Amino acid sequence: MRKSTFSLAALFIVLLLALTGCFGGDDSSSGTTEKAGGSKKGEETKGSSGSKKVLRLNNNEEPGSLHPGLAQGTHDSWILEHAFEGLTKKTPEGEIVDGMAEKWELADDGVTWTFHLKDDIKWSNGDPVTAEDFEFAWKYALSPEAAADYAYQLYYIKGGEKYNNAEEGADVQTLADAVGIKVEDEKTLVVTLEQPTPYFLDLTSFYTYYPVNKKVQEENPEWAEEAKTYVSNGPFKLVEWEHKEGMKLAKNEHYYDQDKIHLDEVDFVIIDDENTAWQMYQSGQLDLAYPLPQDVQGQLGEQNDPEFHKDKDLAVYYYNINTKKKPFNNAKIRKAFSMAIDRKVIVENVAQGGQKPAYSVVPPGIDDAQGDFQENTGALFKEDFEEAKKLLAEGLKEEGLEEIPPIDILYNTNEGHKRVAEAVQEMWRKNLGVEVTLQNVEFQVKLDREKAGDFEISRGGWVGDYVDPMTFVDLWLTDGPFNDANWSNPDYDEFVKFARTSLDQEERMQKMHDAEKILMDEMPIIPIYFYTTPYALKSNVTGVYTPINSYPQFKYADIE
Known part of the structure; x- marks a missing residue:
């Protein structure tokens, strides 16, 4: 088992804080010595008339990619959601409201969308944003050479999947030309889908659908690899990027809606240890801290601290099981491992952020044909330690x-993930x-090992890309790009593919319920809990909001 370590940048910050006396001699990481509301506010860059308004926060991992077509994680998307717009x-x-498009129409055929772009939209370098930039970006993400993990989100577009899966020797250009993305003129984009897709408009706000400056x-x-060459079209632009240390966003003077953007600058430190981030928040060096140490979440919740926020999240925390590795090819063994976990203990004594034990995969917060999808699903399995022993035998x-034989749990470096893994380790x-045994690695290393099948059990988490059960159930399609469990079931595939194409809401929802039941019966993944989004925010910061499927958003934030 490898020991959990800080990054060098985080270690430097800890030493600097200790030398300057910011910790005040107390163990602030425990959350017992000082409430979030009692910390000192920074005064040097914000609040007073004529000074810059700078929001300071932490990104817990170095982005894997800040190219919209190549990004795949929340450590990427938090930046992209503020630097770009769809x-x-x-x-x-x-x-869902107008972004780069001022209006759109859906033809009577149910598959042809026409988007009309605004007249006053520009890139951060002053270039006009055109319909061709959208066509270029989407076809780039679909191109076989890009090898984009999220290309499948563009399969709804006619010919997208065929182009992305072009075999060696195929006429790639002909396949690209056949994709249902056409530019009528500089401001008009026509998109033809494979079949009617109820949530397509929602997808156009997702980062894989952002444009890229073709030129x-x-x-x-x-x-997209360095700040000096970075060009985006959103409310902020990337102006500094010290890799694995920090990033700086500045207000984009070319953004069409800049009058609604109040912040001058957003400074990120990259710290993979939430205790360090919490200490920086307490000492006034951060205005927003997320994620928080688990014991701090519990303490602040008990105190009803006004700076503690606990919002809903469309996300599930789970463990992947590599079904290609013996003995986890056996569903009874996988179910035994799931049934041997006490989720109530984990959410109440370990996670401590108001999370809800998960006995299914799709989280609450998504409408079913009637009611809430997750509530209608109910518990698809239960904890039963004696039955678990029987199934294992x-x-x-x-x-x-x-x-x-001895097995490993792989997780990315994070104190919260470590504590959950230690609890599961003891329960098993x-x-x-x-x-x-437990193995912790950097987040990108974990992702790479999962893609390579180099694990037995690994920590997983998924935030919905859009508000529909499909954003969860299509993860485990056979050969799906995020099917890290390497699981396959033809009935599951059939149900999910049917639900993708049906316009009958009641029928498609039922098929997704059926698919979820198969998933939980064969248990290639082990759901642990449904997330919340607990974070700390200084009381002089206003306008931060948390969408159900994103990190806290600061587009419209202000500092008093």
Whole structure:
């Protein structure tokens, strides 16, 4: 088992804080010595008349990619959601409204969308944003050479999947030309879908659907790797990027709606340890801290601290099980491991952020044909330690084994993930007699190992890309790009693909319920809990809001 370590940048910050006396001699990481509301406010850059308004916060990982077509994680999307804008965007209340497009129409055929771009939209370098930039960006993400993990989100577009899966020797250009994305003129984009898609308009606000400046990428394919070459079209622009240390966003003077943007600058530090971030928040060096240490979440919640926010999140915390590695090819063994976890103990004593134990995959907050999808699903399995032992014994006998060999849980460096893994480790030891070791690695390393199948059990988490059960159930389609469990079931595939194309809301919802039942019966993943979004925010910062499927948004934030 590798030990959890700070990054060098985080270690430097800790030492600097200690030398300057910011910790005040107390163990502030425990949350017992000072309330969030009692910390000192920074005064040097904000609040007073004539000074810059600078919001300071932390991104807990170095972005894997800040190219909209290549990004795949929340450590990427938090920056992208503020540096870019799609055809549509969402209000703080979750309503889909005009973004780069001022209006749109859906033809009577149910598959042809026409988007009309605004006249006054520009890139951060002053270039006009055109319909061709959208066509270029979407076809780039679909191109086989890009190898984009999120290309499948563009499969709803006619010919998208065929182009993305072009075989060697195929006429790639012909396939690209056949994709249903056409530019009628500089301000008009026509998109033809494979079939009617009820949530397509929602998808156009998602980062894979953001535009890319065609001229910039053709001149420099590596434009998204450094701040000095970075070009975006959203309310903020990237002006500094010290890799693995920090990033700085500045207000984009070319943004069409800049009058609604109050912040001059947003400064991120990149810190993978939430205790360090919390200490910086307490000492006044951060205005927003997320994620928070788990014990701090519990303490602030008990105190009803006014700077503590606990919002809903359309997300599930789970463990992947590599079904290609024996003995986890056996569903009984997978179910035994799931049934041997006490989720109530984890959410109340470990996570402590108001999370809800998960006995299914799709989180609450999505409308069913009637009511809430998750509430209608109910519990698809239960915790039963005796039954878990029985299933484990039966599964081992079927695999010709006497016992489970020692196994590893892989998780990305984070104190919260470590504590959950330690709790699960002890539960499996106590309830199943299985010895478990823990491995922590950087987030990108974890993602890479999952893609390579180099794990037995790994921590997973998924935030919905749009507000529909499909954003969860299509993850485990056979050969799906995020099917890290390497699981396959033809009935599951059939139900999900049917639900993708049906316009009958009641029928498609039922198919997704059926698919979820198959998933939980075979248990290639182990749901642990449904997330919340607990964060700390200084009382002089206003206008921050949390969409149900995103990190806290600061587009319209202000500092008093």
